[in-house]
Amino acid sequence: MKRRIVVVTAVHGPHAPFLKDAYASLGAQWLPQGWEWHWVIREDGEGGDVRPYVPDDPRVTFRQGRGGGPGVVRTLALAHAEGAYVKCLDADDQLAPGVLARDLAVLERDPGLGWVTSRVLDLMPDGSTAGFPGDPEEGVIERGAVLDRWKADGYLLPVHPASLCVRRELLLALGGWMALPASEDTGLLLALNAVSRGWFSSDVGLLYRKWEGQVTGQAAHRERREREARMAVVEARARALAGLRWGVAEGS
Numbered sequence: 001m002k003r004r005i006v007v008v009t010a011v012h013g014p015h016a017p018f019l020k021d022a023y024a025s026l027g028a029q030w031l032p033q034g035w036e037w038h039w040v041i042r043e044d045g046e047g048g049d050v051r052p053y054v055p056d057d058p059r060v061t062f063r064q065g066r067g068g069g070p071g072v073v074r075t076l077a078l079a080h081a082e083g084a085y086v087k088c089l090d091a092d093d094q095l096a097p098g099v100l101a102r103d104l105a106v107l108e109r110d111p112g113l114g115w116v117t118s119r120v121l122d123l124m125p126d127g128s129t130a131g132f133p134g135d136p137e138e139g140v141i142e143r144g145a146v147l148d149r150w151k152a153d154g155y156l157l158p159v160h161p162a163s164l165c166v167r168r169e170l171l172l173a174l175g176g177w178m179a180l181p182a183s184e185d186t187g188l189l190l191a192l193n194a195v196s197r198g199w200f201s202s203d204v205g206l207l208y209r210k211w212e213g214q215v216t217g218q219a220a221h222r223e224r225r226e227r228e229a230r231m232a233v234v235e236a237r238a239r240a241l242a243g244l245r246w247g248v249a250e251g252s
Contacts, residue, residue, distance in 0.1 A: 002036045004083030005100055006168070009041045010073035011091035013049035018092040018209065023055045025094035025207075031101055041091075042077040044070065071184030075176030078168075087165045088185065092209040094123065099205040103165035106199045112247075113140070114196030115166040117159040117189075118205020125211055134158065138202035143247075146193040147238050150186075155231050159198075161185035163206040166192060178237070183230045190238035196247055 007026060011019065019041070026039060036059070043050045043064040054062045061080050065073070070090075078086070085107060089095060096118070103116045121129040136158055149158045162185060170192065178187035192198065 002034055005031070005035065005037050005085045005087055005104060005165070006081040006083040007037055007039045007087045007089050007095075008074050008077045008081060009039065009089050009091050010044055010070040010077070011041060011050055012044040012067075013047055015091040016050040016053040019050075019053040019055070021094050022089060022091060023057075023060075025096075026089070028097055029095060029100045030098065032104065035104065037100060038081075038083060039089075040077045040080045042073045044068065044073045069179075069181050069184070071177035071179055071187075074184075075179075078172065078176055081168060084168060085165055086168050086171050088162055090162055090208075092211065093162060094207040094209070096121075096204040096206060098203070099163075099201075100165075102201055102203060102205070106201070107165070107167065110199075112197060113199050114170045115164055115189075115192045115198040116201060117141075117161070117165075117198065118163040118201040119203060120160040120163050120206045120208050121204055123207040123209045129207065132160075135202065136200050138200055141193065141198040141200055143193060143195070143197055144242060146198075147190050147235070147242070150190065151235065157186060157189065159189070159200050160206065160208070161189040162208060164189060164192075170196065174241075178234065180230055180233070181226070183227075183234060187230075187234040187237060190234055191241055194238045194241035195244070 029037065039060045041054055041060065041062045045067040046064045054060060065076060087100065099118055106116050107113060119135055121131050123129055146158060174191045177184040180187060
């Protein structure tokens with residue numbers, strides 16, 4: 001029986017047309033012998049705008065449900081994520097060639113690592129790409145390192161949470177993504193780093209689309225009082241988890 005990496009995507013109507021590009025990037029992946037991918041797409045709501053864009057592929061599962069935001073939607077998608085590893089993929093983003101195989105290689109090689117992130121390029125409306133100047137060197141990210149850097153840099157993460165690949169059991173143990181209106185993936189990354197070591201790959205793993213409908217570009221995402229509340233609870237959760245002093249694997 002083949003082992004599986006599950007790709008989880010939350011989507012709502014305005015983002016649905018981008019599923020075609022996301023699917024193409026997933027179909028171009030190659031995996032080691034004995035492995036397969038399964039794409040779980042869950043709509044944030046129960047409208048009719050998303051289903052026409054869902055690929056007709058037995059490796060794709062589509063579900064709908066009442067709206068709750070991307071963190072809630074992704075966490076509910078875990079009910080259909082029967083695989084050893086879970087890979088994030090936002091509906092408007094694209095996987096870079098070979099990223100699934102690279103993620104698997106890292107996590108299969110070292111059971112003391114709980115998660116992997118990769119270099120991310122912004123995908124501009126004209127098709128050009130742009131990188132980030134502050135990427136760390138490739139290698140292990142020690143427990144607590146992300147939280148320390150995030151706080152010191154004014155709530156800017158050193159690695160991108162949209163590129164995460166994580167052990168499914170660890171993801172479930174942490175309760176999935178945080179139930180926040182935004183920054184839910186930041187909260188997950190900091191929680192993961194509070195209890196386990198991770199890895200950063202300097203190879204490009206994700207194309208992060210920049211466009212006018214992008215959620216993180218909206219004014220509501222930057223509203224000061226809510227943002228301060230999000231950052232406070234994200235930090236408090238990470239510090240509480242770190243205080244428990246348990247890890248993903250013995251010796252981690």
